[in-house]
Amino acid sequence: MDAKAGVYKVADLKLAREGERLIEWAESRMPVLDALRVKYKKTKPLKGYRIAGCLHVTKETAVLVKAFVDAGARVSWSGCNPLSTNDAVAAALAKSGVSIFAWHGMNVKEFYWCIEQTLKMHPNLTLDDGADLIFTIHNDHPEFAQKYVIGGTEETTTGVHRLRAMAAAGKLNYPVIAVNDAETKWDFDNVYGTGQSTLDGILRSTSVLLAGKNVVVAGYGHCGKGVASRAKGLGSNVIVTEIKPTAALKATLEGHRVMKMDEAAKVGDVFITATGVRDVITARHFESMKDGAIVCNTGHYDCEINIDDLERMAKSKRTIRKDNEEYLLRGGRRIYVLAKGRLVNLAAAEGHPSEVMDMSFANQFMSQLRLAELDKKGKRLANTVHDIPPEQDQEIARVKLSTMKIKVDRLSKEQKRYITDYSSGT
Ligand code: ADE
Numbered sequence: 092m093d094a095k096a097g098v099y100k101v102a103d104l105k106l107a108r109e110g111e112r113l114i115e116w117a118e119s120r121m122p123v124l125d126a127l128r129v130k131y132k133k134t135k136p137l138k139g140y141r142i143a144g145c146l147h148v149t150k151e152t153a154v155l156v157k158a159f160v161d162a163g164a165r166v167s168w169s170g171c172n173p174l175s176t177n178d179a180v181a182a183a184l185a186k187s188g189v190s191i192f193a194w195h196g197m198n199v200k201e202f203y204w205c206i207e208q209t210l211k212m213h214p215n216l217t218l219d220d221g222a223d224l225i226f227t228i229h230n231d232h233p234e235f236a237q238k239y240v241i242g243g244t245e246e247t248t249t250g251v252h253r254l255r256a257m258a259a260a261g262k263l264n265y266p267v268i269a270v271n272d273a274e275t276k277w278d279f280d281n282v283y284g285t286g287q288s289t290l291d292g293i294l295r296s297t298s299v300l301l302a303g304k305n306v307v308v309a310g311y312g313h314c315g316k317g318v319a320s321r322a323k324g325l326g327s328n329v330i331v332t333e334i335k336p337t338a339a340l341k342a343t344l345e346g347h348r349v350m351k352m353d354e355a356a357k358v359g360d361v362f363i364t365a366t367g368v369r370d371v372i373t374a375r376h377f378e379s380m381k382d383g384a385i386v387c388n389t390g391h392y393d394c395e396i397n398i399d400d401l402e403r404m405a406k407s408k409r410t411i412r413k414d415n416e417e418y419l420l421r422g423g424r425r426i427y428v429l430a431k432g433r434l435v436n437l438a439a440a441e442g443h444p445s446e447v448m449d450m451s452f453a454n455q456f457m458s459q460l461r462l463a464e465l466d467k468k469g470k471r472l473a474n475t476v477h478d479i480p481p482e483q484d485q486e487i488a489r490v491k492l493s494t495m496k497i498k499v500d501r502l503s504k505e506q507k508r509y510i511t512d513y514s515s516g517t
Contacts, residue, residue, distance in 0.1 A: 097167075099185035100208070102178040102194040110153070110183030117150035118157075120445035122494040123453040123487060128158035131460070138163030140463050141239075143214035145169050145206055145224035146246060147437055148176040148193045151448035153184055158456050160189065167212045169205035171220040173197045174430060175437035203227065210235070215466075216459055217243035219267075221391050222250035229257075229264060236264035241471060242462035244268045244455055248281065248312065249367045249391035251476065258475040266472035268458040273479045275450040275487045277313050284443030284451075286317030288436035289363060289389040290325070296414040296429045296439040297385055299361070302326030307359035309352060310366035311338040314389060318363055319347055330355050332371075356380055363435075364388040364395035374400035380426055387429035389436055396432040414439035453487050454479060 118125060131137070142159055146152055148170045159166050168184065170176040170193035177195070184191045190212065192205035206227050217224050217240060225243055228235045242265055245251050251271045257263045270276055290301070306327040308319045319329045319342065331342035332352045339349045355362075356376035360383070364371045367390050377400060380386075388395045402408070405418040411427065414435075418426045430438035442448070458479060465471060492499065502510075 097185075097188050097190040098208070098211075099189070099191045100194070100205070101181040101185045101191060102176075104182050104185060106179040106182040107186040108183075110150075110177070110179035110181070111186075113150040113177070113180055114153045114157070114183055117445040117448075118154050121151065121154050121449035121452070123449045123490045124154055124158055124456060126490060126494075127453060127456050128154075128161050131158070131162040135163030136460060137463055140216055140459075141165045141167070141212050141214045142216045142218060142459060143167045143209040143212065143224060144218040145171045145209065146218060146220040147171055147442055148181045148184070148191070149437070149442045149448075150177065150180050151442065151445050151452065153180050154445075154448075155452040155455060156184060156189055157187075158452075159459070160187075162456075162460070164216075164459075165212060166190070167192075167209040167214065169193055169202075169209050169224075170197075171223060172434055172437060173199065173202050174433045175442065177441070207231075213239045215239050215241050216462055218246075218455060218459065219243060219250055220246035222253050225250075225254065225267065229262070233264065240265045241466045242266045242268070244270050244458045244462075245476075246276075246451065246455065247271050247391055248277070248314070252367065255476050263474050263476070266462070266474055266477060268462070268472075268477050268479060270451065270454045270458055270479065273451075273454045273487075274484045275491070276454050280443055280447045280451045281313035282317035282320075284317070284447040285314040285365070285389055285436060286321035288440055288443045289314075289318045289365075289387075290321050291441070292389075292414075292435035292437075292439035293361065293363070293385070293387060293429065296387075296412065296435070297427070299385065301361070304328070304360040305330055305358050307332065307352075307355045307362045308347075309362070309364040309371045309395070310368075310390070311335075311342045311347075312365065312367070315365040316341075316345075318365055318389065319345070322361075322363075323347070327361075330359065352376055353379070359384060362386045362396075365390050366395055367391065369394035370397050371395045373397040374404060377401055377404055377420070377426060380424070382424040383427070385427045385429065386432075387435040387439075388432050389434060391434065393431065393433045396428070398428065398432045401426065401428065450487050450491055453490075454483065457483055457487075
C-alpha cells in the first residue's frame with residue numbers, strides 16, 4: 092500500500108498516473124466546482140465531517156472528492172454501479188489518500204461489500220446516486236441515522252423517486268437534499284449529458300451509422316428527451332415510446348413518432364431505454380425484433396431490458412466486441428445487447444462530459460456544505476426530501492456563464508416595477 096494512501100481496494104494502484112492525468116483534464120473543464128474548491132480550501136468548513144459517497148467513480152467524481160478533501164472532510168467512497176468505475180481514476184484517488192472501494196466489473200456481492208467498507212468510518216454525511224448507500228444504512232445499520240448521520244444528498248431521478256416514496260411512508264430517518272431536482276442539474280446533466288454520453292456509449296461499442304436508422308427511445312423524461320434530440324441531430328428517425336400523455340405529446344410536437352413498444356419493436360434498429368421502470372423490453376419484444384437489432388439501457392438500474400428473457404430465448408451468445416454481446420436466437424436472428432443492459436453511457440463510455448458534471452457536482456458540494464453549516468448552528472432539516480434553494484441554482488448558473496464569458500441583461504427599475512404591477516392593463 093502507498094504510504095499516503097488510506098484503506099482501499101481498487102483494481103491496480105499502478106494505474107494512478109493515468110488516473111491523475113484524467114482528473115487533471117476533467118478539472119480544467121469544471122470551473123464552477125474548482126472555484127468552490129479554491130474558495131473553501133482556505134477556511135475548511137467541512138473539517139470534522141466524514142462523507143461516505145456511493146457514486147460512479149469517474150474523473151469528474153474525483154474532482155468532487157478532491158473538493159471535499161480540500162474543504163477538510165474525510166471521505167470514503169464506493170461506485171454506484173458494478174460497471175461504471177474507471178480503474179485509473181480509482182487508483183489515483185486511493186493513492187491520494189482517499190478510502191475508496193471500487194473496481195470495474197465487480198459482482199453484486201462485492202458491490203455491497205464496498206458500501207459496507209465505506210460505512211466503517213461512521214459517516215455523518217452521505218452522498219448517493221441511486222440511494223443504495225441510504226438503503227444500506229436504513230436496512231442494515233438503522234442506528235447510524237440517530238448516532239452519526241446528519242443528512243445526505245441524492246444525485247439521480249431514480250434515487251429521488253424512491254426516497255420521496257420512503258419519506259411519504261414515514262420511513263426516511265434523516266434529511267436528504269434532492270440534488271437531481273436542481274434546475275442546474277436536471278436541465279443540463281439529464282438532458283445534454285445523457286443525450287451525448289448515451290450516444291457515445293453506443294458508438295464506442297458498435298460504431299454503427301446512426302443516420303437513417305430507426306432509433307427507439309423508451310421514455311421521454313429529461314434523459315429520453317436528450318437522447319432523442321441528439322439521435323435526431325445525427326439523422327436518425329426517432330421513435331418514442333411513453334406511458335405519460337403529456338410526455339408523448341411533447342415528443343410528437345418535437346417531430347418524433349410515438350407508438351407502443353409492441354409496434355416499435357418490429358421496426359427499430361437501435362433501442363435505448365430511459366424510463367426508470369423495469370421490463371420495458373421483454374420476450375415478446377425480442378420475438379418481433381429485426382435481425383441485427385441493437386438494445387441498450389441508459390436508466391439507472393439494469394432491469395429495463397429483461398436480459399433473462401433473452402438468455403432463455405437464445406441458442407448461443409458471444410462477445411462480438413467490447414461491451415457488445417450477440418445473442419443468436421432460434422431461427423437465426425441476432426440481437427446485440429450493449430454493456431449487459433447496464434447504463435451504456437457509463438459502462439461503455441465515460442459518463443457525462445465534465446462541463447455538465449461541473450454544475451451537478453457544484454450542487455452536490457453546496458448541498459453537503461449546507462447540511463454541515465446547519466449542523467454547526469445546532470440545526471437539522473426535517474427527515475424528508477428537500478429541494479435545493481432556488482438562489483443556489485441562480486448562483487451556479489451565474490458563475491458558469493461568467494466562466495463561459497457570457498453576459499446577461501439586468502432588469503431596469505421600471506421593468507422590475509412593471510412585472511409586479513397589477514394596477515394597469517392594456
Ligand atoms: N453520471 C453520469 N455521468 C457521470 C460522470 N461523468 N461522473 C459521475 N457520475 C455521472
